[in-house]
Amino acid sequence: MVPASDEVTWTSTINDVDFSTTIESNSILLDILRNKGGSLGTKRGCDLGTCGCCTVLVDGIPKLSCLTLAKEVEGCEITTVEGLSIGHHLHPIQETFAEYGGSQCGFCTPGFLVVISALLDENPKPNESQIKTAIEGNLCRCTGYQQIVDSVKAASEIMVNNMKIKDSTAPQSDPHPGFK
């Protein structure tokens, strides 16, 4: 007979909100996020670690939530697809997925968006090979992938342009050098 698991308190930050609940000590992160954490955007596909649908960011790193014990990520910052937008503004990859047909049935979409947001955070100007490597763990049966790659390239352009605008409007550290 398998011994009963203990009930433990589990705390983390989900999409920038402190979260605490009681879980079975062997609970899987995907179940906690969907059943208690309010993230129905985190999808259950294969439940075996092969499709990428359930990907979330744990302290900024993509992780398959179907293969992660909640206990392993106790106290971490978890970002699901619901946490990618900034206020009412979509993340650039969310905009371009809609524009370029990166999402069709949409089931795989949350996992792709999460993985690509991490890629663009680390490397705002990835080349095609880097894009393909980043998404190789995510399966899509609808798009044929080209629309997804095109969406990443377009999101990258938006992010690079935003960075240029930000740089050009940033105040100089000393607007009157030499004048004391």
Ligand code: FES
């Ligand atoms: S549901 Fe986690 S990888 Fe498929």
Ligand code: FES
């Ligand atoms: S959009 Fe349908 S599986 Fe990817």
